Amino acid sequence: MICREVVELMTDYLDGALSQEDRARFEDHIAGCNGCTAYLEQLRRTRSVIGRLAAEPVPAGLEAELLSAFRSWRSGPRP
Amino acid sequence: MSRRPDDSDLAALKAGDEAVFQALVQRYHGPLMRLAVGYVRDRSAAEDVVQETWLTCLRSLDRFEGRSSLKTWIFGIALNVARTRRRKDARVLPFASLFRRDDSDSSAPTVDPRRFGSEGKWRTPPDDWSNVPESHVLSRETLDRVRSAIDRLPPRQREVIILRDVAGFDAQAVSAVLAITPENQRVRLHRARAAVRKVLEEYLR
Ligand SMILES: [Zn+2]
Numbered sequence: 001m002i003c004r005e006v007v008e009l010m011t012d013y014l015d016g017a018l019s020q021e022d023r024a025r026f027e028d029h030i031a032g033c034n035g036c037t038a039y040l041e042q043l044r045r046t047r048s049v050i051g052r053l054a055a056e057p058v059p060a061g062l063e064a065e066l067l068s069a070f071r072s073w074r075s076g077p078r079p
Numbered sequence: 080m081s082r083r084p085d086d087s088d089l090a091a092l093k094a095g096d097e098a099v100f101q102a103l104v105q106r107y108h109g110p111l112m113r114l115a116v117g118y119v120r121d122r123s124a125a126e127d128v129v130q131e132t133w134l135t136c137l138r139s140l141d142r143f144e145g146r147s148s149l150k151t152w153i154f155g156i157a158l159n160v161a162r163t164r165r166r167k168d169a170r171v172l173p174f175a176s177l178f179r180r181d182d183s184d185s186s187a188p189t190v191d192p193r194r195f196g197s198e199g200k201w202r203t204p205p206d207d208w209s210n211v212p213e214s215h216v217l218s219r220e221t222l223d224r225v226r227s228a229i230d231r232l233p234p235r236q237r238e239v240i241i242l243r244d245v246a247g248f249d250a251q252a253v254s255a256v257l258a259i260t261p262e263n264q265r266v267r268l269h270r271a272r273a274a275v276r277k278v279l280e281e282y283l284r
Pocket of ligand 1: 002003004029035
């Protein structure tokens with residue numbers, strides 16, 4: 001494997017989607033290549049930064065409306 | 080059938096447990112907003128989509144039997160609401176955003192080929208980010224850049240990266256919600272992460 005190919009396999013690697021043989025070749029390459037090690041680390045870091053976008057406060061007005069909708073659903077007629 | 084972690088949430092919701100409903104609204108607000116913003120391009124319209132999603136969930140909750148996980152069901156509804164809204168808005172959106180090129184499923188390289196030498200080895204290797212302080216990576220400005228990079232992605236990539244990396248779905252759930260193959264799911268995710276990485280690289284250098 002060469003770097004140009006290895007970078008395209010990184011998501012498959014992180015997802016555990018590589019065959020056993022490809023996984024071994026991938027890990028062999030990474031072990032001896034600083035550039036690909038850094039790239040893999042960048043992708044991992046990117047993924048974790050993206051995960052931070054999940055935290056977003058619900059605007060108070062929207063939350064109040066939704067809770068009120070929930071209460072009328074709860075007290076409303078059920079099919 | 081094995082119990083899913085959100086089985087108990089579903090039962091509590093159906094029983095009218097307001098605290099569980101409120102917790103779900105708060106937990107999924109970020110991912111739902113990111114998903115919606117991509118379709119409507121306006122925060123207030125995106126909030127409408129999120130609101131309509133929850134109202135649709137309440138209207139259909141009694142009929143939902145839990146064949147998929149609660150989370151998958153909620154995000155499936157959100158996608159429907161957002162896509163319907165986009166169709167309604169289509170006539171007012173500029174042409175460029177309707178016909179933007181979407182190479183989500185292509186196998187074109189995700190790293191600039193000029194960064195590799197003739198033998199396919201790195202010529203300009205990526206920086207080692209281990210010395211970049213976490214406070215900088217997670218600064219408000221970095222997060223704003225990442226958010227807008229995701230909002231600019233082609234729709235098919237954006238859906239996958241939001242469900243995987245913002246909402247925290249596993250690969251199988253994303254393939255199911257979007258009705259795509261696991262291979263397509265990975266190709267789109269890879270292209271999307273590579274695009275966001277590039278934005279971070281330019282910013283963190
Ligand atoms: Zn390499």
